[in-house]
Amino acid sequence: MARKTSELGRFTDVALLVLISLAEGQKHGYRMIHDIEKFSGTALExxxxxxxxxxxxxxxxxxxxxxxxxRKPYRITERGREALREQLATLRRIEQAGARRTATVWGTT
Structure with missing residues (x-):
């Protein structure tokens, strides 16, 4: 299955955090840094x-x-919302596969 979000490349984590932050509403950089740290525990420089x-x-x-x-606020676009939905769906599939596989390996099926 071809993924449209492959453009995120090695910056997936930070880009994903930014898109999640902006999905709640427009924010400027300083506010995003604090929001991202609050919901993810990740402190961005x-x-x-x-x-x-x-x-x-x-x-x-x-x-x-x-x-x-x-301060310069940003907002997510519809294209950004679609990229975020795709990325979150991929992460859900990864999480489910990981949960199944670790249950099998650890004998807790």
Missing amino acids: PGTLYGALMRLEERAWIEAVETAER
Whole structure:
């Protein structure tokens, strides 16, 4: 099965965290960093976050929101929502396979 989200490449983890954060609503970078740490326990450095934002924006999975403030908020696009749904479905399949396989290996079927 061909995956449309293969473009995420080696940045899957950070990109996925950003898309999950923005799925709740638009946020600027500082707020995303705190949100991501709160829901995932992952502390991102600003450079890591802004690199992921740039890549996601290039793919049109997120977009900057006009503002008069100094901070630049972003929001997820419909293409980004679709990429997120696909990635989460893949992670569910991986989790289910892992649970089945570890139950078999550990004898807790």
